[in-house]
Amino acid sequence: MAEHRIPRSLRETIAAQEGVLTRQQLTHAGLPGDLVRSNVRAGRWQRVLPRVYATFTGPLTRSAQVWAALLYAGAGATVSHETAAELWGLVDQPGHGVHVTIGVDRRVRSLVGVQIHYSYRLDATRHPNRRPPVTNVEETVLDLVDQAERPQDAEMWVIRACQRRRTTPERLGIALDARKKIRWRSEVQRLLVDVSTGAESPLEITYAQRAERAHGLPPGRRQRHRRFGQQSRRSDVEYEDFRTVVELDGLTGHTEEGRFRDYQRDNDTSVRGRVTLRYGWTDTTTRSCHVAWQVAEVLKANGWQGRPRPCGPFCAVGELAA
Structure with missing residues (x-):
């Protein structure tokens, strides 16, 4: 069948859907039911999912895959979870399938490449304006938090979205x-407090907690942030009243150039009369009690009147402070 038989309004819809349409859309446009069959037989179209067709041949773009999944899922279908994370720029590489959420009043079978989720609050x-329809950023992050297997994975989504x-x-x-x-409500609540005060990396979060x-x-x-002449220096954590x-250095360490910048920053801090303590990933994650004791000792030497408290019965702070 020639393409000119498709009404202009439907052609605009197909273009907006990245070249994908459903059999129902054709029917609603008043076109004959055998139009799909004839175009598929002629090699002009291809079946993508049940009742969903691409009006072109060859591989589907990622956008076309997303639209095909939405059209298959039907009324109210919304891109969600990992696929919504793609659309919001929370991941750098597209996934292999498409995640779609629909209302709980309907049931649609998940397929290979299409994962169906359900929501009471869809x-x-x-998001009120985005096309294709997608869960807003906050709900996308919380959906991913809810399905995370470990608290570290849940925290990663929150940190990344804010970063x-x-x-x-x-x-x-x-x-x-x-x-x-x-899931992980209390962990996320604590994390949001840390992020709101300026912590930007998993290592900074770990130190704070x-x-x-x-x-x-x-x-x-x-x-x-502080300025030194023409340069700006940034401190990970500063206890200003106690100088x-x-x-906090990242997991993989620093190159020679990075270490040189660290020395410069430490020296600038010393010029200002402040003590710099530097910790890596291993110190912060596996020796956090010892780190806390060292920081507390320096704070006390600079005027802090408090005392560190043990975090548990086997905490090294109690023994070291005795």
């Missing part, structure tokens, strides 16, 4: 409060 969680400026801790907190049930808060240290200021700075 209308409230869908990439897709949302804020405040907006995530509001969305979290609106959910009656969600395992060393600082768990042992009763005073809260430091995170990602503090102490904590710098």
Whole structure:
């Protein structure tokens, strides 16, 4: 069948859907039922999913795959979970399948490459303007948090969304409060407090939780910017009243150039009369009690009147402080 038989309005719809349409859309446009069959037989179209067709041959683009899954899922279908993370720029590589959420009043079978989820609150969680329809950023993050197997994985989604400026801790907190049930709620609530105060990396979060808060240290200021001449320096954690700075180095360490910048930063900090303590991934994650004790000792030497508290019965802080 020639393409000119398709009405202009339907052609516009097909273009908006990345070249994909359903048999039902053809029927609603008043076209004969054998139009699909004839185009598929002639090699002009291809069947993608049950009752869903691409009006072209060859591989589907990622956008066409997403639209095909939405059209297969039917009324109200919304891109969600890992696929929504793609659309919001929370992941750098597309997934192999498409995740779609529909209302609980309908049932659609998941297929290879199409994962169906269900929601009671879909209308409230869908972004009002985006096409294709997609859950908003906050709900996308919380969906991924809810299905995370480990708290570290849940925390990763929150940190990444805030790091990439897709949302804020405040907006995530509001969305979290609106959910009656969600996995890792308490972990995410604590994490949002840390992120809202400036912590930007998993290592900074770990320090705030395992060393600082768990042992009763005073809260430091995170990602503090200061200027030295024409240059700007940023401290990971600064205890300004006690002239102490904590710098946290990432998992893989630094190159020679990176270490040179660290030395410069430490020297600039010393010029300002501040003590710099520097910890890596292993120190912060496996020796957090010892880290807390060292930081506390420097803070006390610089005027802190408090005392660190043990985080548990086997905490090294109690023994070291005795």
